[in-house]
Amino acid sequence: MPLIETDTQVADATSSDVPDRLPFPPVTYSHILHCSYHDWHRRYRTLTPKSRLVPLTDSFMSYLRTDGIVLPPEPTAPRDEDEDDDTFSDSGEEESDPSKEWAEIHSHIKSTISELGGKITPKLNWSAPKDATFMNATNDMKCQSPNDIYLLLKSSDFVTHDLDHPFDDCVPDQTNGSGGESSEAAVPEIPYHLVLRKYVNFNPSLEFRCFVRNRKLLCMCQRDQNHFDFLFEMRDMFRSRIQSFFDEKLRDTFPDPNFVFDVYVPAPYPRVWLVDINPWAPRTDPLLFSWLEILRMKDPIGFEDEDDGTEGFVRLSLRDGTVMTSENGATAEEESSSSGEDEDEDAEGDDDLAPFLPEVRLVKHNDPEAYSFSTPQYSAHKVPKEVVDASLAGPGGMSEFMGKWHEILQQQIREDQDASSESD
Ligand SMILES: Nc1ncnc2c1ncn2[C@@H]1O[C@H](COP(=O)(O)OP(=O)(O)OP(=O)(O)O)[C@@H](O)[C@H]1O
Ligand SMILES: [Mg+2]
Numbered sequence: 001m002p003l004i005e006t007d008t009q010v011a012d013a014t015s016s017d018v019p020d021r022l023p024f025p026p027v028t029y030s031h032i033l034h035c036s037y038h039d040w041h042r043r044y045r046t047l048t049p050k051s052r053l054v055p056l057t058d059s060f061m062s063y064l065r066t067d068g069i070v071l072p073p074e075p076t077a078p079r080d081e082d083e084d085d086d087t088f089s090d091s092g093e094e095e096s097d098p099s100k101e102w103a104e105i106h107s108h109i110k111s112t113i114s115e116l117g118g119k120i121t122p123k124l125n126w127s128a129p130k131d132a133t134f135m136n137a138t139n140d141m142k143c144q145s146p147n148d149i150y151l152l153l154k155s156s157d158f159v160t161h162d163l164d165h166p167f168d169d170c171v172p173d174q175t176n177g178s179g180g181e182s183s184e185a186a187v188p189e190i191p192y193h194l195v196l197r198k199y200v201n202f203n204p205s206l207e208f209r210c211f212v213r214n215r216k217l218l219c220m221c222q223r224d225q226n227h228f229d230f231l232f233e234m235r236d237m238f239r240s241r242i243q244s245f246f247d248e249k250l251r252d253t254f255p256d257p258n259f260v261f262d263v264y265v266p267a268p269y270p271r272v273w274l275v276d277i278n279p280w281a282p283r284t285d286p287l288l289f290s291w292l293e294i295l296r297m298k299d300p301i302g303f304e305d306e307d308d309g310t311e312g313f314v315r316l317s318l319r320d321g322t323v324m325t326s327e328n329g330a331t332a333e334e335e336s337s338s339s340g341e342d343e344d345e346d347a348e349g350d351d352d353l354a355p356f357l358p359e360v361r362l363v364k365h366n367d368p369e370a371y372s373f374s375t376p377q378y379s380a381h382k383v384p385k386e387v388v389d390a391s392l393a394g395p396g397g398m399s400e401f402m403g404k405w406h407e408i409l410q411q412q413i414r415e416d417q418d419a420s421s422e423s424d
Helices: 029-034 037-047 058-065 098-115 130-135 146-155 157-164 235-250 291-296 332-338 343-348 385-393 397-423
Strands: 051-055 120-123 193-198 207-213 216-222 259-264 273-278 359-361
Touching: 029 037, 037 051, 037 193, 037 235, 037 273, 051 098, 058 098, 058 146, 058 157, 098 146, 098 193, 120 146, 130 146, 130 157, 146 193, 207 235, 216 235, 235 259, 235 359
Parallel strands: 216 359
Antiparallel strands: 051 193, 120 193, 207 216, 207 259, 259 273
């Protein structure tokens, strides 16, 4: 969930048109809770890839919150009879096992991994540990054991945000009662859950982020920041599929009128899968849009309320991306296409003309913005390559990795000291 990078601030502060703060409506505690996986999943479980929730206890939460990474011991392979005992430096030492405090959760996680086919991807109420994949031998979020999960969760700043800052910049919900409750008392308890999702080989080009304001689908974009040529000719189909999915499944059932949802539309595209629901708040990354642009965007006129008495109301029927009819004689398809193929240009066009349909923004070929990212995604949360190499090198798993990390740090300190004594 968290957008930790600084681009939530308005980019061009020199323009007089740009406000000091993004004009978001207040973000309420309840909105944040409605976007928690444990809350929305019970309503939409048939729309998501298979997943299970493990309710987390205080003892597990304090394990997650504790600094340092101590993992439960894993069963080791039986040794050769003639193997020298001294080969293993920890022989004779009792390994500490943090899972003693939350043995039930540990075994619940183990059995759920098996139930989901042996490979899962984890997240907490709002965030997946996308910034910690460098800790995983496979360099992704695929986990096959409870320890894989703990390692990712404990290494992730995004998960830490869920633990420590879920209600940052939020306001209490309006109460209709006589009042008297202090806003401090109103901070809700969070029922923390570990979400285990059956691992699916996602094709990143087919993931979309969709923005909903006042229960209208305003715009959507790719989640991945690479250019995929084939998406352009399929843009209308994706728009139509996602619009229908939104109208039928989400529009009238999500508790809040504004939210951001993520979908996956795998080939051959008959079905839209719900991946996540995110807050309508600066912390949600607007990806190919800017929040200011979204907040100022006009509603697509094809989806204005039928009973608002607007003259010249346009009714659209979307089927496979084809716009069927328009009230004013011309087909809406003609009107739509006459406004140009390049939707980015539409959006930048005459301010008085609302777009006809929700914009689907894709990364263009040689898009300077997309390719000028000087740093890879989540790089602010990564560690040097040597550490990654160390994690991949040893067959001894995490304990060897931690030892190597320590050695590398010590060596760096020594080298720094040598360098500074040479320069003296
Ligand atoms: N079942 C799954 N199997 C494999 N990968 C998955 C699965 N579900 C999600 N993913 C991948 O994990 C990514 C992150 O998942 P998700 O959107 O839930 O994380 P998030 O922390 O909410 O992200 P954000 O901060 O962008 O909102 C997805 O973009 C998708 O690529
Ligand atoms: Mg999310």
